[in-house]
Amino acid sequence: MLLKDDISTLCIDIDLRALKMRKEFSATVLGLTGYPPLLAHILKGGEYGPLLRGPDVNRHRDEWRALMKELAACAPTSSEVADQFHTQWHVGHHHIRALVDDDELLMDMLWKWLPRYNGPALLLYRGENFNRFELGKIGTAWSDKESVARMFAGGLNAEGKGGVILETIAPADAIIAGPSAHSIYLGEYEYTVDRRRLSTINLKSHFPPRQS
Incomplete structure (x- = not known):
C-alpha cells in the first residue's frame, strides 16, 4: 500500500521523466541531440x-x-x-x-x-564589395545568373569603394553546395563556393559607391 508521501514522490518522478522525454523528443525531431545550443539560433x-x-x-x-x-x-x-x-x-x-x-x-x-554539390564545373558570378575584393576576402555566395551578381554589386555590396562583379569557372570540387529551395524561390540560385579551390577569379565590372 502506497502512503501519501510515496504517491507524491512517484508523481514528481513521473512528471520529471515526462519532461525529460519531451525535451529529448523535441531535440530528436530537430536533429539537435548532442549539438551546441547556439545552433538552434541558426x-x-x-x-x-x-x-x-x-x-x-x-x-x-x-x-x-x-x-x-x-x-x-x-x-x-x-x-x-x-x-x-x-x-x-x-x-x-x-x-x-x-x-x-x-x-x-x-x-x-x-x-x-551543407548538402554536398554533385555536378559539373560551372561558370559562376558574384556581386562583391570592392574593398573586400582588394583584401582577398571574397564571400561564398555565387550564382550562375549574372543578373543576380549585378543586383548585389550595385546594391547591398556597393559600399566603400563600390561593388564589383566577379566571374569564375568553378571546378566541381570547389562548389560546396548548390542552391537551396529557398534560394531558387528567390530567383538567386546561390551556389556556395570555397574560394580557396578556385584557380582564377576575374573582375568583370565595377559599380560606383551606393548613395546613402
Missing part, C-alpha cells in the same frame, strides 16, 4: 542584428567562433537538419559571416554542414 532563423550592434559583440564573436569550430568537427545527423541549415545559411549568411569574422573557419564548417 536553424530557427534568429536575429543577428542585436548581436552585431550590441556592446558585447566581441564576446558573441568568441562564442560563435567556438560554435563554428564545433560544427566543423560534427556533421548533421540527418538530411532534414542539413536542408534546414542550408535554407537558413542562404537567409542569414552575410550576418553570420560578419559575426564570426573568420572566412577560413566558416568554409571549413560549410563542407560539413
Whole structure:
C-alpha cells in the first residue's frame, strides 16, 4: 500500500521523466541531440542584428567562433537538419559571416554542414564589395545568373569603394553546395563556393559607391 508521501514522490518522478522525454523528443525531431545550443539560433532563423550592434559583440564573436569550430568537427545527423541549415545559411549568411569574422573557419564548417554539390564545373558570378575584393576576402555566395551578381554589386555590396562583379569557372570540387529551395524561390540560385579551390577569379565590372 502506497502512503501519501510515496504517491507524491512517484508523481514528481513521473512528471520529471515526462519532461525529460519531451525535451529529448523535441531535440530528436530537430536533429539537435548532442549539438551546441547556439545552433538552434541558426536553424530557427534568429536575429543577428542585436548581436552585431550590441556592446558585447566581441564576446558573441568568441562564442560563435567556438560554435563554428564545433560544427566543423560534427556533421548533421540527418538530411532534414542539413536542408534546414542550408535554407537558413542562404537567409542569414552575410550576418553570420560578419559575426564570426573568420572566412577560413566558416568554409571549413560549410563542407560539413551543407548538402554536398554533385555536378559539373560551372561558370559562376558574384556581386562583391570592392574593398573586400582588394583584401582577398571574397564571400561564398555565387550564382550562375549574372543578373543576380549585378543586383548585389550595385546594391547591398556597393559600399566603400563600390561593388564589383566577379566571374569564375568553378571546378566541381570547389562548389560546396548548390542552391537551396529557398534560394531558387528567390530567383538567386546561390551556389556556395570555397574560394580557396578556385584557380582564377576575374573582375568583370565595377559599380560606383551606393548613395546613402
